[in-house]
Amino acid sequence: MTETALLSPAAPTAAADAASPFNIVVVGHVDHGKSTLVGRLLHETGALPEGKVETLREVCERRGMPFEWAFVMDALQAERDQGITIDTARIRFRSESRPYVIIDAPGHKEFLKNMITGAASAEAALLVIDAVEGVREQSRRHGYLLHLLGLRQVAVAVNKMDLVGHDRDRFAEVRAEIVAYLESIGLVPTQVIPVSARSGANITRPAAEMPWYQGPTVLAALDAFVAAPPPTDRPLRLPVQDVYKFDQRRLIVGRIESGRLAVGDTLLFSPSGKSARVASLEHWGAGTASDRAEAGRSIALTLDEQIFVERGQVASRVETAPQLSHRLLARLFWLGHQPLRVGGRYRLKLATAEHWVEVAAIRRVIDVIDLGRQDAADSVGRNAVAEIELRSRTPIAHDSFADNPRLGRFVLVESYDIVGGGVIAATESDRAQAGDGSGVVTVDIHARALANGHRGGVVWLTGLSGAGKSTLAAEVERRLFLRGWQAKVLDGDALRLGLNADLGFAPADRSENIRRAGEVAHLLADAGMIVLAAFISPYRADRDRVRAINPEAFHEIHVATALDECERRDPKGLYVRARAGTIPDFTGLTAPYEPPEAPELVIETAGRAIEDSVGELLGYLDRALALSARDQAERWGL
Known part of the structure; x- marks a missing residue:
């Protein structure tokens, strides 16, 4: 690997040069x-306003402090006093090749949130490393965050070469260390450049102090970055910001x-x-009225029919719709003061949408310093990276x-504060499971x-x-x-007043009564409900037919109360009437009852409190129908 280049990117195209400014973020360890350098x-x-440098020199003289080029960017009073960059600063300049917006991001770990904000909008990055101190913790952390945010064009400036006597060997040591780290996380730097920002060596002109370096200057390295393809080439994504009623129109x-x-x-x-x-x-x-629009434009549109649309929805073409998922796999950088833990609930903001989400699993925590991995962790500390x-x-x-x-980045919010940011790595798409290929999305059982x-x-x-x-079904339903579970009692007497009145x-x-009841029960179960179907259903064959509709969803519970106990209770007086001969074909007396041969549960109610029978059935439902600890979704406080 030579000192002149680690990659040889293609020169920017003329179209790219003439396009909107190229965004570059400058990152690195504090000080x-x-x-x-910026x-x-x-x-x-020549990007500074006339007299800007002179004004800053006068300010420094009044305060009795030496002039620093950093003060050009450190616009906040607190930054001048403390000597650190707190907020991201953006400023425009132009090379002979194209215009730029350069983003100076904070290096101190307390301001990583601001650094991520700056890097998230950049197309390429310049990583600055002190030749004296070498690669530090924040150097590695910033490099990993650039990788996490999807930046693949990164140049490295080894700064303060004047403080090491412009030593070629020291430059080689620092270059080898940072290149090895970046390559280990999948980033290959386009250039590694020895510079002295204070004197301007290798910033825009070759450094006479370092004749051994024959590579490009910082400015030439920036010009060599390749502009990303315009987002107009990607599928349509229009997150709805709001819907307004104007005149007689509904403007989306x-x-x-x-x-x-x-x-x-x-x-x-x-x-x-x-x-x-x-x-x-x-x-x-700016621009004339048009019946067309493309990426980057803010628009209002009307539709040919009045459908309900609200903030957070995403408009797309039917054939290239976004994925729909209840489950996201993501790479996350955690910024919260309290650790992120399994079971924690946060608001996820993605484009204009907000969703309550739960941390279902922490698959691994990554040490960005040595790239060590801790699998199946239960928490993520501040400034750590995790796959969740x-x-x-x-x-x-x-x-x-x-x-x-554009639709693959998100932030997590807790109590109005951003506590994490990340990118969506993979999903289990509901559309992939339930879509029919027509663009119409159904909702599946999962x-x-x-x-x-x-x-x-x-x-x-x-x-x-x-x-x-x-009685048992009603109390379990309650x-x-x-x-917060979705449950409904389906009672034989109630159905005979309506659906089965004939x-x-x-x-x-x-048999027909049980067939109809079974079809209704399974439809409700397909809708996600727990149906507590209370039916005498005396014939085993009828119950087997109901089971056959969907065997995995059917749970046969034999409420095994002896005939003499049922007759003693006789809550509706039916046994008395049957004994008197006014009710023919009464189950248990003049008509047979065929008990289940292999029910999922048998509940003996004689001599027991109702609470005991309820607890027994609830325990079975917990085992049979509750999701696993990993998959369990709570009520989200909604």
Whole structure:
């Protein structure tokens, strides 16, 4: 590997040169000279206002402090007093090749949030390292964060070469160390340049003090960065910022993050799945009115039909819609003062949408210093990087960061403070599981289970009249409701007042009664509910037919109360009437009852308090229908 180049990127195209300013972030350990380098660069390219340097020199003289080029960027009074960069500063300059916006990001670890903010909007980075101190903790952390944020064009400036006597061997040592680290995380620096920002050596002119270095200057290295393809080449993504009623129109407002659209296009709004055609477009800012718009433009559009659209939804084309998931795998940088833990709940902000999410798992924590990994951790400390799994009760419209960074970055918020930021690495897409290829999104059983915190199921309580089925079902329904579970009692008497009012009690009618009840119960279970179906259902074959509709969702519970106990209770007086001959074909007396041969649970109610039977059934439901600890979704406080 030579001193002149580590990569040989293609020269920027003319189209790229003429485009909007190229964004570059400057990062590095505190006091390694980032702001000094930027200030010198701005001075030597003529970007500073006339008299700016002289004014700063006068300020320094009045305060009895030496002039620093860093003061050009350190605009805050607190920064001048403390000698550190607190906030990100942005300033424009131009080389002979193209315009730039250069972002000077804080180096101190207390201000990593601001550094990430600056780097997130950059297309390339310049990492500054002190030749005296060499590669430090923050140097490695910043390098890893650049990788995490998806920046792949990084140049390195080894600064303060004047303090090591412009020593070639010292430069080689620092270069070898930083290159080895960056390559280990998948970043290959385009250039490593020895510089002295204070004197301007190798900033815009070759350094006579270092004749052994024949590579490009910092400015030439920046000009060699290749502009990213315009986001217009990516699928359409228009996060809805708001919906306004103006005159008689409903204007859907937002900024096109990627892609393009035109009047007449059919848009799909995710995650609602609703679609409509664009009837009109309105623009803000410079430019004439047009029936087309592309990435970077803020627009208002109207639709050809009045569908419900709200802030946070994402408009796209039907054939290239974003993914919909309740589960996200992400790489996260944690900034919170308190550790991130499994089970923690936060607000996830992605584009204009907000979702409550829970940390379902911490798959590994990465030490950005030595790249050591701790698998299956239960917490993530401040300024650490982790691979985590997030779960949401509501579907999240998104892309993976690799597919579309515009909809692949997010932040986590706790008590109005940003506590973490990251990129979406992979997902389990609900559309992949449930989509039919038409762009219409259905909701599958797995998604409903994640939203409810439990699986749906048909809990079929069978037993003699008076066994306690309805009493048990009603109390269990109440207990489940208090938990926040979705449960509903389906009672035989209630169905005979409506759906099954046309049926009698002959054997054929009894079978049809159970068939209809079974179909309804399974439909409700498919919708994610726990159906507590309380039916005598005396015939084993009828119950087997109900089980066959979906065997995995069917749970047969035999409320095994003996006939004499049921007759003693006789809550509706039915046994008395049957003994008197006014009710023919009464189950247990004049008609058979076929008990289950292999029920999932048998509950003996005779001689027991109702509380004991309720507890026994609830315990079974916890084992059978609750999600695992990892998958359990709580109620999110909504």
